[in-house]
Amino acid sequence: MKRLLALVFILIGMTGCVEDKPRPEGNVILVPLHVTNVSNDVVEVVSQSQLASLNIKHYVRNKDVYVECYIPNFSFKEKGGNKVSGEGHIEVSVDGKKIDDMNTAAFIVKGLNRGVHEMMVEVVHNDSTTYDLKKIWTVSIQ
Template sequence: MKRIFCTVFLLGIVTGCVEDKPRPEGNLEVVPLQVVNHSFEAMEVINQQRKMNITVKHHIRDQDVYVECYIPSFTFKEKGGKKVEGEGHLQLSVDGKVVEHIQTAAFVIRGLEKGAHTFEIEVVHNDSTSYELKKSWNATIQ
């Protein structure tokens, strides 16, 4: 019993003193933070580098286009109201014409005519000023 205890103890010491720890593979992104307010209980920080992006996926079924948008750290609100950073809605254009203001991340464009169409989604603030964030694509309705 004493021999087993000594073996486990020595094994613990040997494995615990390893300095070559594995590092995660892949690209790491370090984002600088700025301290806004601090206390002994909590510290509030903000991201100095607010990089907003949009990912759009679409699927065509018959004459309908199913669209799904992903915008990290964004809250969908109805058109109108104060300009609040991180809030707003989508402005949808089809063939260069604004057709709808959308307040959801997923939606369907129904009843399109057959042929080639150009779609554009622009992310806008509540007061309809642009975030300068757009995504466009082409699709053909059969």
């Protein structure tokens, strides 16, 4: 009887050791790495991820448009200087006309006339070459 009881406890204990491990919730993103230098002590790797997305949130209030930009792995810098990947600013255009260069993620476009306007935000390097990231949307001013 003791052996049967011991066998039951062993079987119950073994059922807890299965391959069904918990998986992380949410989106899991894998970034490939490229090994550039290998030694016994240090391995240098370089991320091959590029700026892949530009998310814009906007809010219209009276004649002003409040804009918030989210660009993963990006640092806003003043216009000018050397071209550095992951750094730069954004160019803001309204109705096809460039309004200004912005070096902040949030800004306000003030004093738009009544009607429908096409807005564009484009991400550029400090030397004004493009990242090929831009968003175009329309706003209606009442």
